[in-house]
Amino acid sequence: MDSYDSSLYEKLSVAVDLLVFTIENDALKILMVERGEDPFANMLALPGVFVGIDETLDDAAKRGISEEAGLEDIYFEQLYSFGDVRRDPRMRIISVAYMALVPIEKLNFHAGKRTVSARLVDVCTLLESDTEVAFDHKKIIEYGRNRLANKVEYTTIAFHLVGEEFTLPNLQKVYEILLGKSLYKANFRKKIAPLIEETEFATSGEKHRPSRLYRRKQGI
Amino acid sequence: MDSYDSSLYEKLSVAVDLLVFTIENDALKILMVERGEDPFANMLALPGVFVGIDETLDDAAKRGISEEAGLEDIYFEQLYSFGDVRRDPRMRIISVAYMALVPIEKLNFHAGKRTVSARLVDVCTLLESDTEVAFDHKKIIEYGRNRLANKVEYTTIAFHLVGEEFTLPNLQKVYEILLGKSLYKANFRKKIAPLIEETEFATSGEKHRPSRLYRRKQGI
DNA sequence: ACAATAGTGTCTGTGAGACAGTATCGA
DNA sequence: TCGATACTGTCTCACAGACACTATTGT
Numbered sequence: 001m002d003s004y005d006s007s008l009y010e011k012l013s014v015a016v017d018l019l020v021f022t023i024e025n026d027a028l029k030i031l032m033v034e035r036g037e038d039p040f041a042n043m044l045a046l047p048g049v050f051v052g053i054d055e056t057l058d059d060a061a062k063r064g065i066s067e068e069a070g071l072e073d074i075y076f077e078q079l080y081s082f083g084d085v086r087r088d089p090r091m092r093i094i095s096v097a098y099m100a101l102v103p104i105e106k107l108n109f110h111a112g113k114r115t116v117s118a119r120l121v122d123v124c125t126l127l128e129s130d131t132e133v134a135f136d137h138k139k140i141i142e143y144g145r146n147r148l149a150n151k152v153e154y155t156t157i158a159f160h161l162v163g164e165e166f167t168l169p170n171l172q173k174v175y176e177i178l179l180g181k182s183l184y185k186a187n188f189r190k191k192i193a194p195l196i197e198e199t200e201f202a203t204s205g206e207k208h209r210p211s212r213l214y215r216r217k218q219g220i
Numbered sequence: 221m222d223s224y225d226s227s228l229y230e231k232l233s234v235a236v237d238l239l240v241f242t243i244e245n246d247a248l249k250i251l252m253v254e255r256g257e258d259p260f261a262n263m264l265a266l267p268g269v270f271v272g273i274d275e276t277l278d279d280a281a282k283r284g285i286s287e288e289a290g291l292e293d294i295y296f297e298q299l300y301s302f303g304d305v306r307r308d309p310r311m312r313i314i315s316v317a318y319m320a321l322v323p324i325e326k327l328n329f330h331a332g333k334r335t336v337s338a339r340l341v342d343v344c345t346l347l348e349s350d351t352e353v354a355f356d357h358k359k360i361i362e363y364g365r366n367r368l369a370n371k372v373e374y375t376t377i378a379f380h381l382v383g384e385e386f387t388l389p390n391l392q393k394v395y396e397i398l399l400g401k402s403l404y405k406a407n408f409r410k411k412i413a414p415l416i417e418e419t420e421f422a423t424s425g426e427k428h429r430p431s432r433l434y435r436r437k438q439g440i
Numbered sequence: 441a442c443a444a445t446a447g448t449g450t451c452t453g454t455g456a457g458a459c460a461g462t463a464t465c466g467a
Numbered sequence: 468t469c470g471a472t473a474c475t476g477t478c479t480c481a482c483a484g485a486c487a488c489t490a491t492t493g494t
Contacts, residue, residue, distance in 0.1 A: 009270040011231035013313055014303075050229040053312055057303030081301045081316050083234075083277030092273055094234055094314070096301050154374075169446070186448065187484060209444040209491035230466060389473070406475065428472040429464040 012092050016060045017048040017137070017161075019079065019099045019144040020069050021108050022120065023161050028148075028177055029120040030141060031069055031109055036117065038088050040134035044121060046141070048095070049137060061098040068110045068118070069100075075160040079144055087136045099144045101160035134211035152178045159216055165199055168192065173214040236280045237268040237356045237357070239364040240289050240320045242327050242340065243381050246363065248368075248397055249340040250361060252288055254262045256337065259309050260354035264341060266361070268315070279409055281318040287322075288338070289329045295380040296320035299364055315356075319364045321380035372398045376415060379436055385419055387431040389414065 020031035032044040047068035051060040057078065065071050079097040087093065109118045123145055126133070133141070151157045158174050172188045197217045202210040240251035252264040264348035271280040277298065285291050307313065329338045343365055346353070353361070371377045378394050393410045416434040416438040423430045 009233065010273040012234050012271065012273065012468090013229065014232050015235065051232065051303065051314075053230040053232065054305055056303060056305055057314070060303075078300065080298060081277060083271065083280075083316070085274055085276055094271075094277070094316075096314075167446090184452095184485065185446080186486085187482095189447075191483080202298070202491085206445080207445080207493040208443080209493095211446055356487085387473090404456090404458065405473085406459085406477095407455095409474075411456085424465085427466040428470080429466095429474080431473055 012094055014051040014094045014096065015048050016051055016057065016064050017046045017082075017097045017140060018061065018064050018068060019046060019097060019109075020065065020071070020089045020102060020109075021099065021123070021144070021148060021161070022102050022104045023174055023177060024104050024120055026173060026177060028123045028145070030123050030144075031107075031118060031124075032121045033068070034117040034119070035134055043132060044126075044137075045134035046097075046137045047118070051096070057096050059085065061096075061100075064098075065100055069102075069107070071100070071102060071107065071109075074100055074102045074106070075157075079140075079147060082136060082140060083207060084136060095140070097140050097144065101148075101157065103161055103163045105163050149178055152192070156216075159195075165201065165213040165215050167203060167213060168196075169211055171214075189203045233311060234271040235268050235313050235315050236277060236284050237266045237269055237302075237315045237317045237360060238281065238284050238288060238320060239266060239317060239361060240285065240291070240322060240326045240327075240329075241343075241364070241368065241381070242322050243272065243394055244324050244340055246397065248343045248365070248392060250343050250346075250364075251338060252341045253288070254337040254339070255354055263347075263352060263354045264357075265354035266317075266357045267338070271316070277316050280378055281316075281320075284318075285320055289327070290321075291320070291322060291327065293330075294322045294326070295377075299346075299360075299367060302356060302360060306354060315360070317360050319367065321368075321377065323381055323383045325383055343360075368398070369398055376436075384434040385421065386433050387423060387433060388416075389431055391434075398408060 018031070021194055022029050022031075031047060031101065033047050035041055035043055035045050047064060049060055049064040049067065051057060055063070060079070065074065065076060067081040074096050079099045082095045082097060085092065087095070123141065127138070127142055127145065148157070152175060158171065158178060162175050164169055168189060172183060172185065175188065176182050195217055197216040199213045199215055203213070204210050238251070242249050242251075253267050253321060255261055255265050257264055267284060269280055269284040269287065271277060275283070281296055281298070285294065285296060296318050299319045302315045302317060305312065307315070343361065346360055347358070347365065368377070372395060378391065378398060381394050382391055388409060391412065392403060392405065395408065396402050415437055417437045419433045419435055421433040423433070
């Protein structure tokens with residue numbers, strides 16, 4: 001920018017909204033909070049925080065994930081910025097959406113501040129139903145879901161939804177949920193093979209053949 | 221968000237920075253302006269505008285493209301938001317970067333406000349050299365260039381860099397520039413064939429076989 | 441032995457890559 | 468006819484998809 005006549009422009013509130021995705025009971029879930037006050041009282045909303053004056057966007061996202069979901073060191077990436085004028089009926093707020101992925105074992109959102117109102121919501125059910133969601137958050141969730149579905153195909157992003165060690169049937173299920181279709185075992189394994197390495201462990205106790213545990217291959 | 225204690229948070233300036241890409245002389249170029257004042261006086265910067273209080277992000281981008289580049293109705297998409305704390309030495313500014321693509325024939329940036337200081341800069345040269353660029357704009361350009369290079373492979377985004385009617389050798393050249401490698405004619409044509417339709421026209425006047433003009437197939 | 445799920449071998453078709461060939465203009 | 472570029476036919480090979488087969492647990 002050449003001329004910084006910023007005096008002509010009112011400053012704006014900037015918030016980070018968080019899409020914390022996980023897989024629970026063979027379904028994609030997202031962390032949401034029930035709003036206690038108007039506007040949109042008693043409706044579901046995404047957790048979020050305002051961006052501090054001395055805080056980068058990534059730092060705000062990290063803080064939000066910690067405060068609202070009680071999580072540290074999880075994968076996240078910036079998604080998109082939403083800036084419709086009336087997306088919040090009270091005031092102008094720009095929302096920079098971030099998407100975070102966490103394996104269900106690691107998720108313990110009762111450690112966050114939202115201990116009462118936070119809960120996991122089935123993403124498909126939410127998007128396919130007419131359930132109203134606070135602000136433009138339904139649109140944001142849809143955007144995130146689409147990005148996630150796309151990235152599964154050409155990245156290794158799905159690994160962030162399983163633990164350090166995982167079985168291939170398990171990982172395949174995650175792919176199937178995100179892609180919304182079933183896959184052939186053999187083909188899936190061939191495709192995933194170069195990305196993983198065996199561990200010496202396997203599951204046990206189930207009334208069928210145990211499945212070997214794998215971990216992600218390092219340094220690729 | 222549940223609690224909107226926004227009083228605790230200072231509001232921020234939000235700007236839209238524009239990456240207007242085009243192809244000129246068989247090279248990817250980007251529209252930049254020479255800064256007249258400090259900070260970064262006499263250095264190159266991206267054109268940009270502040271986001272108005274009653275203006276969506278997309279509208280601000282559209283306005284910027286019109287004011288700074290003199291262009292209407294061209295393709296653009298939101299790229300990424302940059303929010304490092306000290307990216308502008310004077311004040312905290314969040315920048316939402318937008319990428320726009322325009323065929324060189326359509327580009328007439330002297331119609332914009334930056335008639336003096338605006339010019340096209342070779343992207344590869346800029347990124348490979350040590351040339352300093354104002355603010356974090358070099359990083360932003362690199363991000364945009366990468367997005368563009370990626371999207372060429374799995375979208376039809378390259379069509380926005382040629383006119384309504386184009387020859388296949390021409391379109392292929394655009395792909396080659398963006399991908400940074402040469403392609404086989406026959407393979408390229410097979411891949412592009414379903415997306416285009418012949419016109420009745422062809423080039424002429426050159427001292428070799430003329431090439432047919434195509435246009436994009438509608439409704440796909 | 442059987443149910444249930446884990447895991448493998450292999451055929452097929454599609455599509456990208458490589459290359460050699462033919463076509464059509466101006467001079 | 469020749470130089471130059473436009474355009475096409477076809478072989479090969481890698482890889483995704485489909486499916487049938489074998490392996491290993493608990494009961």
